[in-house]
Amino acid sequence: MSPELSVSTSHPISSLTLSSSGWLHAEDGTLRIYHIPSPRVVQAIKLSGDEISSVVCTRAKEGREGCIWLASGPRVIAFPADSDKMILTEKDAECTLILGEDKEDVLNELSVSDNQKHIAFGTDGGTVGVIELSTRKVTKMKAGHNNICGTVRFIPDRPSELVSGGYDSAVLQHDFVQNAMLSRFDIVTSQPESGVSLSPPFVLSTSVSSTGFFAAATADGRVWLGAGGEKRLSPSRLRRKRHRKWEGLKEDEGLWMHIAEGPIVAVAFLGPGVLVTCTLLGKLATYAVFRGTEDNLVTQKGWSAETSGIAKVNAMCVKDHWIFVGGLNNDGKGMIEMWNTRDTEDWGVKN
Template sequence: MTFTLSTTIKVPSAVSALSLGPGEELCVGCDDGSVRWYSLPSTKVSRAVKSLRDEISSIVWTRPKKNEDASVWVASGRKIFRFPRTSQQMIMSIEDASCSIVAGEDEEDLLNEAGWLRLLNLSENGKFLAFGSDSGSVGIVDISSNKITHMRNSHTTVCGCVRFVPDRPSELLSGGYDSALLHFDIGQGGILSRFDIAAPPPTSQGVSLSPPFVLSIAINDAGLLAASTADGRVWLGGGGEKRPATSQVGKKKRSRKWEGLKEDEGLWLQVADGPVVATAFRESGQLFTCSLLGVLSEYKVSRDAQALLQATQVWSSSVTSVEKVNTMAIGHTWLVVGGFGEDEKGVVEVWRHGDQGTQPTS
């Protein structure tokens, strides 16, 4: 069983960010600066944040602790806000944020859109929040002090995605519109490794019109990397994957640093005709991708007898009411896709694992 469309949620403005939290509660951010919470499968708004003025570019849930409920970090413009998961107020505003951080690198960033944030990611230990910006800079926030540290190196243009390497809290990966993947040591602020992606050779259909901008990155718990590009491809980086020592061929010791950017241990997949805007690994290990035009695909990733990576597509479908996809989130039960429809208003499609049919649009 895989995912089938369960329901559709419509909102006034284009959906720009999605995140599934504890209990797979859904948080939806829009380009008008608003944020809405839903307790799936209900399509009724459970609480909301009215306009934060700038587009919501990213939302990240914190993990609940013994004496602390989960909350959400929201990136809007150059600022990062933290809002409680629960609140006595059904509709919150900027003043209700428990924390507000300006993440612009310098005065110039604060005066133009180059400093706008693109994506947030929370470290496994919950101590650091990473961000990338339109200026190409990559930084982290120490949550205990709200201190911001920028990496010494940056992308030459937009940094569209950041991701901490699982089980390596001091290592961070970023992807940019300069077609580069940068691997940082956040303590030193320098680059540990990098991978510059080249355009694929021409085919019988000609040359792709889109450069290989990096649009999304995902890393599973074992350290396997998936990076999607604007020319319809996904690169699987297996050099940093932890593998069980079931045989001498598959045996691999833990290295001093993550080695996921080794080009000779990677595999290219052609997954769409246009930009692949989102990638995500599900708990069970399958890789999911979504293209700008809403083509959803699921891949089973494994290794052959020589321990070489291989990927097999096991499912594919397409959205029905999203004209252009901006974002995707996946959990145990739900796969959620957001963007805008033909009327340019926001649309969220909620797909359920194992569902056998659709429900009416709401």
């Protein structure tokens, strides 16, 4: 299987995201916006200074596009998504917030809550924080990471909770309304069969499914899958039961998946029971996540592929049947590949 579309750029891709109607990528301080699946740029946002490390899109009322939020250096900048201008600059921004402690405390990942009321962020200094979109109020968590916080994710159906992962090999669960840490999972280094020490288990990417499954990807080639927060079907099987507490970080209710010998740079749930993984070198795979005959957690590998022109992956995003991967090629220039999995037969999915 080959990507449906490949787009070459002059500079490495630093971030990717999807909106309701298109896809967006950042390179060299410029965000370019496209309509799926066209390779033609329809709009651009140019910033001065630092590269764009993350981008997210919010929705306004009635499903209309709201704002495009860009993380650049220690600041986050919001632009109107409905602007008629072909090229926007910082003069067109609706809002700029300085979130890092200093210019070295740059932002990493941004994440939007399902109810479109908050944006979470993590910084190089280990800070985890939340922006309330209606007031632009910033709250920084009292509990942070001892090293880089590279990933943040809201927990579906838990309007005041999020998880963060860091280079201190820890995953934290926060209540950002109470500004309290609810749980913590410290990942220990695996023991390689060869006896050769692998990379530390830095947490590089996280994802939470609509049914409460949690996945954390590490730099030593593993993915931890937590099922303690899963919303199980009620006895009537008419609806999924929401637990009083989300316990997705309970180690005894999860399992480890060994994916590769190198870093897993991205994980994302493509639907409630399908996990997509991507390695630093561009190996893609899907895994069905389901309960076995004895109610045990089971994963089964399905579709897999390798990027054709990307030598190093920096970003991945998924939506519906699309998988977008961005990074750089062997010449150091940027490359984006768009994979259409609509006709994929072997997902490994169990009903």
